[in-house]
Amino acid sequence: MFDTLSRSWEYAKTSYALLWTHKHLIVLPLLAGIAALVVMATFALPLWQSGTIDQWAAQADAQNGNRAMMYVTMFAFYVCNYFVIVFFNTALVACAMQALAGERPTLGYGLGVAWRRFGPIFGWAVVSAVIGVLLRAIENSNKRAAQFVSALLGMAWTAMTYLVVPVIAVEGVGPVKAFKRSLAVLRQTWGTALVGNFSLGLLSFLVMLPVILIAVALIYLGVVSGSAFATAFYIAVATILLALAIAFSSAADVVFKAILFSYATGRKLPADISTRELSDAFTPRQ
Numbered sequence: 001m002f003d004t005l006s007r008s009w010e011y012a013k014t015s016y017a018l019l020w021t022h023k024h025l026i027v028l029p030l031l032a033g034i035a036a037l038v039v040m041a042t043f044a045l046p047l048w049q050s051g052t053i054d055q056w057a058a059q060a061d062a063q064n065g066n067r068a069m070m071y072v073t074m075f076a077f078y079v080c081n082y083f084v085i086v087f088f089n090t091a092l093v094a095c096a097m098q099a100l101a102g103e104r105p106t107l108g109y110g111l112g113v114a115w116r117r118f119g120p121i122f123g124w125a126v127v128s129a130v131i132g133v134l135l136r137a138i139e140n141s142n143k144r145a146a147q148f149v150s151a152l153l154g155m156a157w158t159a160m161t162y163l164v165v166p167v168i169a170v171e172g173v174g175p176v177k178a179f180k181r182s183l184a185v186l187r188q189t190w191g192t193a194l195v196g197n198f199s200l201g202l203l204s205f206l207v208m209l210p211v212i213l214i215a216v217a218l219i220y221l222g223v224v225s226g227s228a229f230a231t232a233f234y235i236a237v238a239t240i241l242l243a244l245a246i247a248f249s250s251a252a253d254v255v256f257k258a259i260l261f262s263y264a265t266g267r268k269l270p271a272d273i274s275t276r277e278l279s280d281a282f283t284p285r286q
Contacts, residue, residue: 015253015255019248019252019255028110029092029254030243032084032089035085040077042080043076075129075130078129080125082129083121086124086168087121089254091107092110092251092258093110093169093170093255093261094169095109097258097262098110120172120174120175123175124164128161135150135153135157138153159186163185163264164178164179166258207248211241214241215242218235219238221234
């Protein structure tokens with residue numbers, strides 16, 4: 001048990017250390033976020049301008065035709081959204097595996113791997129969209145326990161698919177095989193994954209807290225300055241800082257999965273990847 005706790009904590013810290021060493025990898029989650037926003041705008045703006053969103057919101061007891069159209073639109077949105085997220089996460093896993101192999105990861109290499117996995121990524125996006133729509137349909141039903149059941153099934157699905165992206169990135173298999181492989185690998189590492197997620201959450205909190213405080217201070221300075229330009233400037237800086245911190249934490253989660261997959265599949269982790277790099281990065285220089 002203590003070995004699992006220690007290993008999980010070390011892997012979580014190593015995830016941040018690897019990212020700190022290869023800071024350019026943060027570009028990938030930033031691109032994923034931008035792409036997800038574009039997808040959302042592509043769907044939301046036409047629906048909002050046509051009044052469709054208001055109709056769906058107002059008609060809780062809509063007829064089957066309207067409800068079917070809502071779920072079809074939701075499915076299409078989920079497919080596009082999941083695709084862009086999994087695509088860039090696959091690229092990040094490929095870069096992380098390259099770094100774990102002792103090489104310098106490049107964005108071009110990661111994006112190239114993701115492009116070659118286009119089919120499996122799209123297939124997994126479709127599977128995820130189907131599950132997402134089913135869970136939402138359960139949640140929207142009139143049964144009292146529907147929300148609880150939907151949340152429970154959602155957590156189970158998230159756990160079972162925890163290592164699907166590393167499987168797709170490394171082995172290039174289709175969605176069904178990736179799901180089965182994720183389950184098989186997770187059975188060997190569920191303790192490390194569980195504790196590692198807690199460790200990542202703690203580290204993310206430690207990363208986000210000072211950034212949030214700085215962002216709040218910047219916004220406050222902008223407001224009290226009385227200048228519209230200063231307020232806009234400080235809000236822009238605060239937004240950029242928050243986006244970078246979120247991207248860093250999100251990338252660390254993906255890298256942790258790559259490290260966990262390497263450990264579970266018997267790949268040797270290089271000795272020079274040490275959490276000491278993270279400590280040194282925050283040590284004041286003379």
